[in-house]
Amino acid sequence: MLATQLDRLKQIIPAGRPVVYFDYAVYGNVGDLLIHKASDHFFQLNRNRILDAYNLQNYAKALNKRLPREAIIVFQGGGNLGDLYPRHDRLRFDVLRAFPDHRAVILPQTAYYENKRSARDTVQAYCGFENLTVCLRDRRSLDLFLEAGAERIELLPDMAHVLDGSAFVAAACNGARPVPHGDLNFMRQPWRIEDAQDEVCPFDLPTIEVWNWPEYLTEREKRRIRFARKLHRWDGKRVHSSLPWRLWRRSRDLILSRAVHFFAGHERIHTNRLHGGIFGLLCDRDIVFYDTGYGKLAGYYETWLSDDQRADFAGAVRRAEAVV
Known part of the structure; x- marks a missing residue:
C-alpha cells in the first residue's frame, strides 16, 4: 500500500506538532479536494492540531501574524508547483519569506516548468529556504530539484493514498x-x-x-x-x-x-x-x-x-x- 510510503512524513512533520495549513483548494478540481481531505486525515492520525488554514483568497491575512515557534507551516500538495499555476508559487514564496524561521513542508507535488530559465530560478529560490522540505511525487520532479542542488527533498506518493x-x-x-x-x-x-x-x-x-x-x-x-x-x-x-x-x-x-x-x-x-x-x-x-x-x-x-x-x-x- 502506498499509504505506508507516506509514513516518512511522520519524521518530517513530527507527531503532536501544531501546523498552519496553506493553499487548500476551494474550487472545482475534485482531485485537489481529495488531497485536502487526505491531508486532514494525516494530521488527525499524527495528532497534529491545525491552528489555522488559508487558501489563495485569504492567505494575505496570515503574513503579518506571529505564529507559535513550534508551529510547522504546511503547503498542500498536488500538481501546481511550476509556471502553469504561478499564483500558487507566489503564495508559497510570500509565506516562506514572512516566516523564514519556521519549519515548512510542501506536501507531495509534481513540479513542471515550461520555461527552463524559470525552472532553474524558481527551484533555486526554493532551495534558498533553509527550513523548507519539498516533497515530490515523481522522479522527474525530484531530478529537477536535484539538478539545482536541493538537499531537503523527499520522494513521496500523492497524499490521497493516506485515505x-x-x-x-x-x-x-x-x-x-x-x-x-x-x-x-x-x-x-x-x-x-x-x-x-x-x-x-x-x-x-x-x-x-x-x-x-x-x-x-x-x-x-x-x-x-x-x-x-x-x-x-x-x-x-x-x-x-x-x-x-x-x-x-x-x-x-x-x-x-x-x-x-x-x-x-x-x-x-x-x-x-x-x-x-x-x-x-x-x-x-x-x-x-x-x-x-x-x-x-x-x-x-x-x-x-x-x-x-x-x-x-x-x-x-x-x-x-x-x-x-
Whole structure:
C-alpha cells in the first residue's frame, strides 16, 4: 500500500506538532479536494492540531501574524508547483519569506516548468529556504530539484493514498455495486488545439462520461463551491476567521463522498486524470492510465504504480487504441 510510503512524513512533520495549513483548494478540481481531505486525515492520525488554514483568497491575512515557534507551516500538495499555476508559487514564496524561521513542508507535488530559465530560478529560490522540505511525487520532479542542488527533498506518493482503507472511503463505497464489465471512460480532453495535428481520440465520444471535473460536478455542488469562494473572499477583506474553512470542509466531504461512490460503481476506469485513477484505486478497481500534455501521469505511474496489478499504463491517448 502506498499509504505506508507516506509514513516518512511522520519524521518530517513530527507527531503532536501544531501546523498552519496553506493553499487548500476551494474550487472545482475534485482531485485537489481529495488531497485536502487526505491531508486532514494525516494530521488527525499524527495528532497534529491545525491552528489555522488559508487558501489563495485569504492567505494575505496570515503574513503579518506571529505564529507559535513550534508551529510547522504546511503547503498542500498536488500538481501546481511550476509556471502553469504561478499564483500558487507566489503564495508559497510570500509565506516562506514572512516566516523564514519556521519549519515548512510542501506536501507531495509534481513540479513542471515550461520555461527552463524559470525552472532553474524558481527551484533555486526554493532551495534558498533553509527550513523548507519539498516533497515530490515523481522522479522527474525530484531530478529537477536535484539538478539545482536541493538537499531537503523527499520522494513521496500523492497524499490521497493516506485515505486507503479509511472509514471515510469505506462509508462512501457502501452500497456501490460495480456493473459487470462496466467500464468508465473518465477523460479530460487530452489535446490542445496547437497539439492536435492528426491526433484522433480513440474513444467513442458518447461513451466519455466526463471531459473534466467541472462537467462532473452537479449544480448543487457548484453552488456549494461558489458560496465557499464568496465566503473566503469576504474573509480575505475582513478580520480572518476559521469559519470559511470549517464550513467548506463539510461541503468538501459531501462532494468527495459522492465521487468515491461514483467511481466504486465501475469495474474498470480509463482515465487521463491522475485522481480519477487514484479514486478508483481507493475503491480497489482496475485502472488504465493515459497520459496527456507534460507527462504527469506517465511519471507518476512509473514511480509508484508499475508493480500494482490493478493499474496499467496505455501511453498517450493517440497510441492507446489497442487497450480500449
